[in-house]
Amino acid sequence: MHMHDVYASFYLFKCLHCPGSVAPLSRQPMKLIIGNKAYSSWSLRGWLACKQSGLPFEEVVVPLYDQDWDKRRQGDEFAPSSGKVPILWDGEAVVWDSLAIVDYLNDKTGDCKFWPADPVARAMARSMAAEMHSGFAALRRKHGMNIRQVYPPSTPDPDVVVELSRIMELWAQARARFGGDGDFLFGAFGAVDIMFAPVVTRIVTYSLPVPRFAQSYMLAVLQHPFMQDWIAAAQEEDWVIEQFEKPASG
Numbered sequence: 418m419h420m421h422d423v424y425a426s427f428y429l430f431k432c433l434h435c436p437g438s439v440a441p442l443s444r445q446p447m448k449l450i451i452g453n454k455a456y457s458s459w460s461l462r463g464w465l466a467c468k469q470s471g472l473p474f475e476e477v478v479v480p481l482y483d484q485d486w487d488k489r490r491q492g493d494e495f496a497p498s499s500g501k502v503p504i505l506w507d508g509e510a511v512v513w514d515s516l517a518i519v520d521y522l523n524d525k526t527g528d529c530k531f532w533p534a535d536p537v538a539r540a541m542a543r544s545m546a547a548e549m550h551s552g553f554a555a556l557r558r559k560h561g562m563n564i565r566q567v568y569p570p571s572t573p574d575p576d577v578v579v580e581l582s583r584i585m586e587l588w589a590q591a592r593a594r595f596g597g598d599g600d601f602l603f604g605a606f607g608a609v610d611i612m613f614a615p616v617v618t619r620i621v622t623y624s625l626p627v628p629r630f631a632q633s634y635m636l637a638v639l640q641h642p643f644m645q646d647w648i649a650a651a652q653e654e655d656w657v658i659e660q661f662e663k664p665a666s667g
């Protein structure tokens with residue numbers, strides 16, 4: 418065996434599900450910096466993406482908004498994102514922003530674990546992920562993620578009702594057109610489920626009203642092993658951020 422073959426087998430990662438794919442594997446495992454598992458919805462997305470990649474990664478959880486937060490977020494590791502989490506470090510590459518992390522890991526793992534293969538399904542999946550990333554501001558602002566709480570039902574604000582109904586429309590269309598035999602929006606668990614996972618937990622936390630089909634989908638998300646791990650870790654966390662411990666904020 419030649420020297421370059423040794424290096425090739427060391428550096429290259431073959432995805433078992435995509436035999437043709439080869440992605441570079443760094444010497445060091447990737448490092449994902451995230452915030453509180455109880456509250457940080459963007460961190461949940463970045464973390465689910467890392468789990469879904471199947472690649473090894475080191476996880477560093479930092480408490481958001483504690484007394485050292487301002488100093489910590491000015492550190493070198495936070496510089497690329499200007500002090501926001503999640504941030505993924507992979508050797509010299511750094512990726513911040515949850516959707517960019519999904520796409521980076523998709524590229525690194527041979528384009529087969531995140532997005533549906535069918536171009537029509539993929540077009541819808543990409544649009545849904547982008548709409549989640551840039552939209553639903555009222556739901557996100559008024560019903561912050563809080564994995565540890567379940568509040569009694571209350572009437573959501575009209576802007577939240579409009580956003581929820583749009584989300585239900587998207588979920589219903591994805592399930593009907595592309596769900597097939599799978600439990601998730603496009604059949605198998607993927608990027609769009611990752612992007613909507615914190616919406617699922619918000620609906621549970623604030624007992625928001627959703628139709629029956631959505632409850633089945635939400636159950637599948639909540640029972641996914643990655644979600645079970647995250648929820649268990651959130652329950653174990655000692656950190657409490659008082660401003661996020663309110664039933665709903667207008």
Ligand SMILES: N[C@@H](CCC(=O)N[C@@H](CS)C(=O)NCC(=O)O)C(=O)O
Nearest residue numbers: 457458459460501502503514515516
């Ligand atoms: N668009 C970013 C949002 C990242 C973000 O806003 N993260 C929040 C935590 S969920 C954060 O780091 N907040 C801390 C701060 O702004 O000081 C993404 O998709 O990752």
